[in-house]
Amino acid sequence: MSDFLKHFQKQQASLSPREIVRQTECPYCSVQCTMNLHEEKSIRVSRYSVTARKEDPVTDGRLCVKGLNAHTHVLDDRRLKQPMVRGRDGKLLNVSWESALEQIRIQVQSLQERYGNDTIGVYGGGSLTNEESYLLGKFARIALQTKYIDYNGRFCMSAAAGASNLTFGIDRGLTNPLSEVPLAKCIILAGTNIAECQPTIMQYFRKARQEGCKIIVIDPRETATCSIADLHLKVKPGYDAALVNGMLKVILEEGYVDESFVRERTNGFDELAEHLKRISLSEVAALTGISPQSIMEAARMYGEAETGMVFTARGVEQHASGVANVRNFLNLVLLTGKIGKPGCGYGAITGQANGQGGREHGQKADQLPGYRLIENPEHRAYIAKVWGVPEDQLPMKGLSAYEMMEAIHRGEIKGLIILGSNPIVSNPNSHLVEKALKKLKFLLVIDLFESETAKLAHMLLPGSAYLEDEGTMTQLEGRVMVRRAVKPLPGKARLDWRILCDIAQVLGKGQYFEYRSAEEIFDELRIASKGGKADYYGMTYERLEQQHGMFWPCPEEAHAGTPRMFEDGFAHADGKAKLAPIEHQNPKEVANRKYPYLLTTGRVLQHYLSGVQTRNTPELNSKYPEPLLEIHPDAAAELGLVHGGHAKVASKRGSIRLKVKVSSKIRLDTVFVAMHWGGDGCINRLTNPSLDPVCRMPEFKVCAVQIAPS
Template structure:
């Protein structure tokens, strides 16, 4: 089937002053009530109070008591409430009908559920259970992600489920598992304040996680030195103490070079290494080859800066290292993340106040969304789907035979390869927009059109859903309740503010309606998210991600609970109803169910693992034909694929169109002036955008934000290379060439203001 054509302008022209229904009607905008909840966007999950009148969110108030953000919000958080009244909101199910102007026609909800169930049943009867794939989202509540994993494995009995966190956190997760045996930020963000050094690697915190910037600034005011590693002088780098302008794709080499100098100068904690780690000698041997001169040559970072970074980090008494997609979105992403962990372990500064390590989570539930079963190789509680003991535990909770739980599936991108090959015939997606967010997305679009049946669950008809045969109207965050786990590992509660409008349904209700329509209701008779969470608590008990001691009441009483939180003491087995959670991992004397008192790290011997973090040149590296690096990322007013933020007028006005950031030296060489149309071309395609000439980027690198669709989509250019361990795509580097465009692109004429 072909996609329903859509011009981004079709949505963009609806932007403008966005007024709520009550404002348009001229009625009072005073709220009936305030609902304490959280922002729907990034992994910081800032506390916010939504102003509600009738069944509409009409504004917000700061929630100053919530400990993470203390009332502060970024531009997206301030304007997030505006999407609820958008005219694009799906109020009914829609079925593909090319005879209609919009390509779809409304369909009663019950008929739509029956139609979807019939098509799923038809495909599975003809081709087997594995003919259906499921794609979830890391912005869903943990209750929904748990239920989605259960739905795929119990109701559909398919191994093919994965999620868009595959594009976000998996390189860090794999590295954490290899090094620590557990995948979570080690310390609360408050531990940054009072530390001596903060190293930020590959994270544009000021635009992508602005409230984190406040913690960095507080630390700086108390004397902390700030190191920033990035190909661009991001806003946080403009006032840092040391900027490391690393060449894209060379991060592992930089970490190896810094560790080389730490070892050479004796800036390591040999007592900690001997007592609490294994594998150091192999890492030291590997780093021996990365002399300062070689490291500078490979990375493009001056040798004096490499030496300064090693001295600042190596001689500090306390430190905090943060990284994000800048070092993770690589075909070498796991190795890059392991390189940071080696620096942390070698310093011996972990498991204590004011010294931490963490990954800055991108999506609303990027942490919780990967812990409880929608990942292709995982069962709830961060259990391994290939481990017989783990499978037996989950089977007992679900009331099924362990043999009936499918084995591991494949990553999200590999699912599209299987669709392209005809192995997966049908697809169910929820809150995932892969046509925009996956690399080489022209291939993704072609694969979507090969599906025999595709049903999307979402609250807007996003770019991917336009390929669907059926779209079921799901719920906004404020229309349901549940939990998410934010960047620090703090489990928090989303509170329902309004009901779903029209025939829209809460997502977990839709899944259960599908299960009943399929005649497979076993395990899908929950009456509330609380009931789902209570089953999740039992399922996670004894796992690494143990939520068994967490309740909705405890979350609200404590304003969040850090996992692991035990219902029973893992050492004595006695009930511990008042276990407060674990704000700081690996503290000396801490107990965990894996090490059982042998040490603080989550391996049987209680010791952390050094891992050789091998440097490899990126796939699709620069060449004579394509001499420049293309890197991609976010801007402050937009989020992910833009399906939400491109519908919020003030955010669109702040950054209405993507630009090609280019250094003045390169722009002069190519004859490109600021504001000119420029064409970027890679081995997969070309796009034409206006140039933004800036001094804050390497002269051999260009940057394009990825939030836009169609002819403005940066992921038309990116390469589908993946890390061999995490399967994360290599968004942050591919070879390109740039030229001044001969004229404006076709879409530009349609963007001119209407007379």
């Protein structure tokens, strides 16, 4: 063989790809599908792709279009790769980490010396790992000693959490594992579009239907989820509690109450029964737009079923009466005794990747790790001991996410640290939010891209993506799973938890943040959660990996976890759940002559939250490149709108211009717009910031608007 041929073959061998496969989890919705990242490496280039992992304990090897493209944004050249500071000319300048940290120290200390510790706020995200969520809460209260911390999960499940805590005494998204869904003989899906928002778990609902289950969908729109519905109740936005009152009345009067369960396992039946006697089905029909016959049909379907489950999501929860709405659905569950048994339970379908875990360990304004309350003296004393600080040094509770924006606008908060969130897009009344953030003397954003919010930042720090990050996630069932890092960080980016530790160090609090790994943080989280409602103490990384995830509460290492809640009792002191009469409340804005249509918002299959990741994924963005105004054909004709044309949509808070999508799948009095875009396509410029009195959830799902051709 000639020297030339030998050289050619050697060169070709060096160029031949070799494949490396690593297990990871999708960063998007709350299902947290496991998947394989494939890397084909050659001497010149690496190519990446994703496939489903058949061993997934929940999805049996399914991925949606977002999951199949979940690696794309991580590899994008537009990723933030080194610290940047905004110069006097408004341009971003690259700086070293040492310089960035020193400037953070100067800014934080000078503001706190002048205005007090609470002048700095912290704003987190529902896609952070449990370790980062825990650490962010500790960072706010120990490193900054500020009371102001909240996160975008406030806009996800806070209403369901508030209702579950009041009713059951504890909040876990699903009371049963998804594997029990096919055991249900009737399922109610209220304000949840699982087919687009969590498509990989639709298999459970399809299987239930194949087994004879009756499925009721409650939604103002005919969504993709309606394809499996036996009955679709196209309720007027904001009138869910009224609809359920009608169903409860039928259940009570036609004998579908589980009397022994109600007597032995609940309190409050007499008050609820007295309330239901005053309900008129004809009045309910007039309020909701649902006929008395359809209300009775739904009640009988659910009441007659031997087993049944109720699932809610943002359509029910994102209201100024969100807690009350969910409590009424829980009345349905309790009155019929359909909980604590196989195929019987309730589930709040979490939206964000770690929306469940994010609120359990200290990101919320009123919470400490383990779902403890920051204003409970015993809870404060326990966490102070774990953290090694005097109890009186822990701040009290601050404000909810949107209320923090109002406090910034008033000048009460002058510095803000944001980790993994884009509040300009995700908050209601986003015009005010943008004005508020522009008033800050110091805005620090830790993220992957220069989001709409990051464009206003005085400093940007390059954080870590899910392929680079390590930690645990708690998916919608309450199953805790370990996600390992499978790629190195790009450029000078750092792990999110390491950035928090580095900032704590320069602020003189480094002794409280001496972690060498995410697992070390988790081990402290386990101790901090011990004895709390969300008890992770019995879990370890080793156990979680061996068992493909475990359900909390898990109080001891010998404990198997708790897949099904409430088998023997509820979490109130007497072991009983609380029934409660729920009076219907009108939305804070109703249609009128000036604003004759109701706007409701939501998600689409191709995008996730504020769109920072999915809008940077060409395959996804090309399929749904801009927000659309979904409107009924008769309403469009009356307004002179045509499919593909443009309309101006205005509320009391502002206006935007949108492309028109004419669809007979929506109510005549209602329009729908997805929420994944910023700038001139940001629908939250219009939404109502009125808050639920219990959980402080804004009323995203209904506001009055006027519409005209544009």
